[in-house]
Every structure is written in C-alpha cells, then in structure tokens.
Amino acid sequence: MANIAAKRIKREFKEVMKSEEVAGGAIKLELVNDSWTELKGQIAGPPDTPYEGGTFLLEIKVPETYPFNPPKIRFMTKIWHPNVSSVTGAICLDILKDQWAAALTLRTVLLSIQALLSAAEPNDPQDAVVAKQYRESPQLFNLTAKHWTNVYAGGPSSIFDFNQKVQLLIDMGIDEHQARVALSTYDWELERATEQLFS
Amino acid sequence: MGFDIKRFQGDVDEELICPICSGVLEDPLQAPACEHAFCRACITEWISRQPTCPVDRQAVTSSQLRPVPRILRNLLSRLCTSCDNAPHGCNAVLKLDSLASHLVECEYNPKRLMPCEAGCGLVIPKDELAEHNCVRELRALIATQQGKLTDYQQELTEQRLIINEHKRELALLKEFMRAMRVSNPTMRALADQMEREEVVRWANSLSRARVTRWGGMISTPDDVLQMMIKRSLSESGCPPHIIDDLMENCHERRWPPGLSSLETRQNNRRLYEKYVCKRVPGKQAVLVLQCDNTHVDEHMMVEPGLVMIFAHGIE
Ligand SMILES: [Zn+2]
Ligand SMILES: [Zn+2]
Ligand SMILES: [Zn+2]
Numbered sequence: 001m002a003n004i005a006a007k008r009i010k011r012e013f014k015e016v017m018k019s020e021e022v023a024g025g026a027i028k029l030e031l032v033n034d035s036w037t038e039l040k041g042q043i044a045g046p047p048d049t050p051y052e053g054g055t056f057l058l059e060i061k062v063p064e065t066y067p068f069n070p071p072k073i074r075f076m077t078k079i080w081h082p083n084v085s086s087v088t089g090a091i092c093l094d095i096l097k098d099q100w101a102a103a104l105t106l107r108t109v110l111l112s113i114q115a116l117l118s119a120a121e122p123n124d125p126q127d128a129v130v131a132k133q134y135r136e137s138p139q140l141f142n143l144t145a146k147h148w149t150n151v152y153a154g155g156p157s158s159i160f161d162f163n164q165k166v167q168l169l170i171d172m173g174i175d176e177h178q179a180r181v182a183l184s185t186y187d188w189e190l191e192r193a194t195e196q197l198f199s
Numbered sequence: 200m201g202f203d204i205k206r207f208q209g210d211v212d213e214e215l216i217c218p219i220c221s222g223v224l225e226d227p228l229q230a231p232a233c234e235h236a237f238c239r240a241c242i243t244e245w246i247s248r249q250p251t252c253p254v255d256r257q258a259v260t261s262s263q264l265r266p267v268p269r270i271l272r273n274l275l276s277r278l279c280t281s282c283d284n285a286p287h288g289c290n291a292v293l294k295l296d297s298l299a300s301h302l303v304e305c306e307y308n309p310k311r312l313m314p315c316e317a318g319c320g321l322v323i324p325k326d327e328l329a330e331h332n333c334v335r336e337l338r339a340l341i342a343t344q345q346g347k348l349t350d351y352q353q354e355l356t357e358q359r360l361i362i363n364e365h366k367r368e369l370a371l372l373k374e375f376m377r378a379m380r381v382s383n384p385t386m387r388a389l390a391d392q393m394e395r396e397e398v399v400r401w402a403n404s405l406s407r408a409r410v411t412r413w414g415g416m417i418s419t420p421d422d423v424l425q426m427m428i429k430r431s432l433s434e435s436g437c438p439p440h441i442i443d444d445l446m447e448n449c450h451e452r453r454w455p456p457g458l459s460s461l462e463t464r465q466n467n468r469r470l471y472e473k474y475v476c477k478r479v480p481g482k483q484a485v486l487v488l489q490c491d492n493t494h495v496d497e498h499m500m501v502e503p504g505l506v507m508i509f510a511h512g513i514e
C-alpha cells in the first residue's frame with residue numbers, strides 16, 4: 001500500500017484511540033489486517049433515536065490512493081435507515097463521495113456517520129423503500145428502525161407485535177430476515193408481505 | 200510528501216503538519232483565503248483531482264496557491280530532524296533547512312557515487328560496490344559502445360550515398376549553368392550580377408575589423424596557415440566562386456604594385472588607414488574586399504580583394 005496512505009491511517013488510528021469518543025464508548029476502531037488497508041469500525045446508536053442502545057459495525061476499506069480518495073465504508077450490521085441500503089449496508093453520505101476532503105480522518109468520518117443516524121437525509125436516499133416510509137409513516141418508520149436495532153444491533157426495545165408477525169412467516173417456512181424485510185417494506189401488513197413472498 | 204514526524208526531536212506544532220500526508224510540511228504552499236498550508240506535492244496531487252481546499256472545501260486552483268509566510272518557513276527550518284540515511288547508520292541531527300545540503304555529502308547515503316578502487320575507473324553507487332565486477336561492467340560498456348559504433352557506421356554509409364547523389368546533381372546543375380552562360384549573353388550578365396550581389400551580401404554580413412599593428416603583417420603565409428584561413432572564410436559564408444582567388448591574394452606575390460615589396464609597403468604605409476577591413480572570424484586576419492574599397496587607389500587593390508594575415512594586432 002502506498003506509503004502516504006499507511007502513514008495517514010496509522011496516525012488516524014492513534015487519533016481515534018486517544019479520542020474522548022472512544023473513552024465514552026461512542027466509537028471504536030480495530031485493525032483487520034497488518035497492512036492497514038482494512039479496519040473495523042463501531043458506532044453506538046445516538047440517544048433519542050430509534051438506534052439508541054444499538055451497536056453498529058462498519059467495514060472500512062482504505063484505498064491505495066488514500067487520502068486523495070475517501071475510504072470505502074459500509075454497515076456490516078443490518079440497519080433500517082433512509083441513507084443506508086437495507087440490503088448491502090452501503091452508505092449515502094456526501095463526504096464519502098464528492099464532498100470528500102483529504103483533511104477528513106477516520107475519526108471525523110465515523111462521527112459523521114453517527115450524526116447521519118441522528119439526522120437522516122430522506123431527500124438523498126440510499127434505500128428508496130425506507131425513505132418512502134420515513135416520509136409517509138414516520139411513526140411506523142421509528143418502530144421498524146427500533147425493531148431492527150433490537151434484532152441486529154442488540155438494542156433494548158423488543159416490539160412484540162413485529163416479533164409475532166415475523167414468527168408467523170417463519171412458521172410458514174420463510175427465512176427470518178426475508179420475512180422481516182418483506183414485513184418492513186409493506187408497513188407490517190401481513191397479507192401484502194405474504195403475497196409478495198409467495199408471488 | 201512531508202517528512203515523517205517520527206524523525207523530529209520533540210513535539211512538532213500541529214500548524215507544521217500537512218493535513219494531507221500528516222507529515223511535517225515539505226516545500227509548503229497555502230490556499231489564498233483560508234491560509235491552510237500543505238506540502239507542494241500533496242496539494243498539487245489533491246487539486247488535480249478536486250479544485251478545493253482539502254480542509255474546508257473552498258474553491259482553490261493550483262495557480263492561486265501561494266508560498267507560506269516567512270514565520271512559518273522559519274519555524275519549519277528550525278526543526279531538528281535525523282538524516283534520511285539514519286537507517287544506514289548516519290547519526291547526524293540537522294536543522295531542516297540544512298538537511299538538503301547534508302544529504303548531498305552524507306557518507307552513509309547508499310546511493311553516493313564512489314570510484315571503483317579496483318582499476319576500471321567507473322563511478323558507481325556505494326551500495327552496488329560490493330556486487331561490482333570490473334570485467335563484467337567493462338564488457339557491458341564495450342557491448343553498448345560497439346552497438347553505437349555499428350549504428351554510426353550504418354549512418355555514415357547512408358550519408359555517403361546521399362552526398363554522392365547530391366554531388367552528381369550539383370555537377371549536372373553546374374554544367375547546365377555553364378552552358379546557359381555561354382549560349383546566352385543575357386544569362387551571362389544575370390549570372391555575373393548575381394555573383395557580385397552575393398559577394399556584397401557576404402561582405403555586409405561580416406563585422407568591421409581594426410588593425411592596430413600593420414607591422415605584424417605576414418606577407419608570405421605558409422600552407423597550414425592558408426588552410427586555416429580558408430576554412431574560416433568558408434564557414435563565414437564566403438561565395439565559392441571567389442574563395443580560391445581570395446586565398447591566392449593572401450601572399451605578396453599576388454599583391455598589387457603598391458604592396459608587392461617591402462619597400463613599396465614602407466612607402467605606402469599611411470594609405471593603409473584608408474582600407475575598410477572585415478574580420479575573418481576567429482583568426483588574426485582581415486579581408487580587404489574590392490566591393491568595400493572602391494575609394495582606394497588602383498595600385499593598392501586587386502579583384503576580388505585581399506586577405507591580410509597578421510601575427511597579432513587585430514581588433
Ligand atoms: Zn482551507
Ligand atoms: Zn503533505
Ligand atoms: Zn546523513
């Protein structure tokens with residue numbers, strides 16, 4: 001890997017480790033390999049959001065051309081959010097694309113992603129289905145996001161009604177995650193979800 | 200890209216760190232409005248991808264980048280760093296502004312050029328000295344020289360062919376010209392006129408010369424000297440149809456009555472100052488051309504002019 005990229009990442013890794021956010025448990029960072037090209041990030045769901053109490057893992061890949069190009073980051077933990085693909089975990093965040101600036105660091109990027117969880121950008125969605133729900137049924141969106149946080153990110157709020165519906169579909173032989181995606185997509189209407197799953 | 204921060208003694212101020220490479224600023228430039236500073240190489244690379252400041256994303260083009268203020272440069276130059284060759288054993292600690300001059304002469308530099316002591320006479324980077332084999336290197340050298348020699352020989356053969364071709368064409372042309380001149384009086388007049396004009400053009404292209412010591416004149420120059428003067432004339436653009444006549448006129452046996460013997464030369468000495476002399480480039484000699492000297496007495500001049508060679512005294 002290019003000298004400049006490795007040097008930067010080493011320095012930024014130290015910066016994150018020394019930061020108060022790490023001390024406070026808001027973010028974490030660890031190395032995946034010795035060549036500094038891949039790291040694993042972790043952010044805590046921000047308070048007063050449906051993600052509160054959840055822990056979200058991020059895959060961070062550092063390109064050869066870093067910091068002239070941004071790091072490639074995606075959610076490894078499944079999450080229900082308008083700017084994150086519920087399928088791939090890909091993130092729609094300007095600073096990871098055309099608004100990248102070479103002076104940004106892993107710390108500032110992790111904090112920006114955390115901030116994105118507090119303030120979604122439904123007009124610039126990564127996941128159209130989620131964004132539609134966010135706009136049209138905010139309450140349902142909140143519950144769905146909470147449910148996903150509970151199931152995938154260790155969040156505290158178990159939602160009995162949703163769990164039950166998922167279990168119903170599992171009993172019909174549907175894969176659990178598939179069932180949850182279908183129900184989330186059709187605003188937890190069992191009939192429409194079933195129809196889509198068996199069509 | 201910047202200097203590795205680990206090379207510096209003590210803490211380095213955050214201001215002196217390049218936000219792009221996170222090294223200590225090397226040859227820094229700053230953005231005009233926000234004054235953020237970066238290594239020249241780093242910011243050039245960044246702007247080639249995106250014309251913005253890497254810190255605050257304000258629009259910046261490479262032509263707007265400015266040198267950093269003197270105070271920042273002074274702070275940088277005072278930082279103490281280890282030598283680039285520290286891994287090779289150099290223990291020097293240097294001010295950043297004297298690093299470059301140290302690197303040139305640092306004896307731990309593995310790439311420092313060293314003469315081979317074994318006698319081949321080649322100069323080689325120090326770290327290649329251990330592997331160096333005089334015979335192998337010289338053989339390689341011979342091989343490349345041989346290759347070049349073959350190329351030159353080939354080129355020479357081709358050039359010779361071309362020259363021969365030109366010579367044939369030239370001879371044909373000359374023959375044609377001669378025939379034209381003989382058969383057609385108008386042509387003859389025209390050709391004469393052209394030749395005269397050519398001489399005048401050449402005369403005008405030469406710079407004036409001043410003879411300070413007429414006594415230094417060599418009235419009987421030998422063949423070697425004559426050849427040297429002739430070559431210089433030819434290089435200065437002397438028209439070929441007069442060059443041989445001119446060269447004949449560098450010896451007293453062809454000089455006009457006023458110059459033909461030591462005695463007449465003594466008598467006419469004061470007339471010399473009337474000559475308009477032209478410089479023979481690079482030589483202690485002057486041209487006294489007929490076309491420049493129509494004002495001079497007939498017994499002091501011959502066609503197409505005189506070449507006077509001196510031992511010294513030409514300006
Ligand atoms: Zn700036
Ligand atoms: Zn730099
Ligand atoms: Zn040194």
Ligand SMILES: [Zn+2]
Nearest residue numbers: 315317319333
């Ligand atoms: Zn040798």
